[in-house]
Amino acid sequence: KAGVTQTPRYLIKTRGQQVTLSCSPISGHRSVSWYQQTPGQGLQFLFEYFSETQRNKGNFPGRFSGRQFSNSRSEMNVSTLELGDSALYLCASRVFSSYEQYFGPGTRLTVT
Amino acid sequence: SQQGEEDPQALSIQEGENATMNCSYKTSINNLQWYRQNSGRGLVHLILIRSNEREKHSGRLRVTLDTSKKSSSLLITASRAADTASYFCATDADNDYKLSFGAGTTVTVRA
Numbered sequence: 001k002a003g004v005t006q007t008p009r010y011l012i013k014t015r016g017q018q019v020t021l022s023c024s025p026i027s028g029h030r031s032v033s034w035y036q037q038t039p040g041q042g043l044q045f046l047f048e049y050f051s052e053t054q055r056n057k058g059n060f061p062g063r064f065s066g067r068q069f070s071n072s073r074s075e076m077n078v079s080t081l082e083l084g085d086s087a088l089y090l091c092a093s094r095v096f097s098s099y100e101q102y103f104g105p106g107t108r109l110t111v112t
Numbered sequence: 113s114q115q116g117e118e119d120p121q122a123l124s125i126q127e128g129e130n131a132t133m134n135c136s137y138k139t140s141i142n143n144l145q146w147y148r149q150n151s152g153r154g155l156v157h158l159i160l161i162r163s164n165e166r167e168k169h170s171g172r173l174r175v176t177l178d179t180s181k182k183s184s185s186l187l188i189t190a191s192r193a194a195d196t197a198s199y200f201c202a203t204d205a206d207n208d209y210k211l212s213f214g215a216g217t218t219v220t221v222r223a
Contacts (some may be wrong), residue, residue, distance in 0.1 A: 006153070022146060042212035043200065056210045077132070099143055099204060101211065103154035 001026055004093050004104035012110045018079040021107045025072050031055075032074040033101065034066060037088040046089075049074055050096060066077030078109075086111045116144075116214030121165075126218045127135045131188040135201030136181075142207040144177060146186050149198045149216070158199075164198040191221045 007022045010092075013019050025032050033056075034046040045058040049068035066076040078085055088108050092101035116137040118123045125131050135144070136170055143162045147155040161168045161177045161184065168175045174187040202211040 006148060033209070033211075035211075042215050043202075043208050043211075045212070048209065056208055058210070076160075086150060092155075094209070098197065099160055100157045101155075102157065103147075105154045106152070108152070 001028075004091060004102050006089075006091050006104040006107050010105060010110075012112060013081050014112055015081055015083060016084050018077060019081060019109060020039070020075055020077045021089055021091075023074045023076075023091030023093075023104060025074070025091075026102055027102065028073050029093035029095055029102070030095045032068055032072065033092045033094075033097050034074070034076050035090045036060075036090065037090060037106070038084075038086070043090075047090065078088050081111045083111050084107065114177075115214065116203055118199070118201060118214040118217040120217060121170045121215070122149065122218045122220070124222065126149045126222050127193060128189060129191055131191050131195070131219050131221075133186050133189050133199055134217070135184045135186070135214050137184075137201070137203050137212075137214075138182065139203075139205045141205050143204055144175075144184050145203060145204075145211070146173075146175060146184075147200045147213075151197075156206055167212065188218070188219070193223050195219060196221045 031050045033048040048056040048062045088106045090106045092103045119134045145160045146158040170191045198216045200216045203213045
């Protein structure tokens with residue numbers, strides 16, 4: 001099976017802009033979670049989607065949003081970018097009944 | 113916020129030696145997982161141990177869990193250069209599949 005894919009892999013944006021990141025889960029995985037990784041805060045949970053519904057949300061401002069499509073692909077959007085949003089954004093998918101998460105390679109976002 | 117804290121923050125060992133890292137967490141958990149991350153890439157799931165288990169093995173990996181001390185350890189035996197990576201513990205406190213990660217231990221295996 002193909003692994004979790006994320007596009008784009010690298011992105012440079014300017015403060016105030018918005019960005020959309022994409023994640024394609026492993027075939028058959030209907031749950032997709034997003035995490036932000038920064039040197040200062042480490043790995044933090046953003047949100048999880050299952051069957052196009054947000055099941056869980058982390059402690060992030062409303063500028064961070066996401067959605068999931070009927071084919072389980074997911075997107076996350078960050079509006080009004082701030083310098084502190086520079087991070088590696090990781091997407092993970094899992095079979096709904098399993099705790100084991102499969103991570104993609106991440107999208108490295110740099111905000112200048 | 114981070115639920116787990118790994119110790120040590122960094123570890124440098126010779127190839128063939130064992131590497132041990134510890135994770136402490138704050139609240140009761142349903143299960144604890146260990147993940148590996150190579151140089152800023154995605155995480156790879158290594159092993160999961162449930163709250164009612166005390167020890168688990170997978171290949172060269174041995175994980176222990178002490179729920180009374182809210183701590184876990186990961187032992188990598190006979191380390192190889194390919195084991196050079198950052199290792200994270202992750203807990204699921206509310207059984208809602210929302211993982212809380214520790215800060216990680218960076219392991220360097222010298223040839």
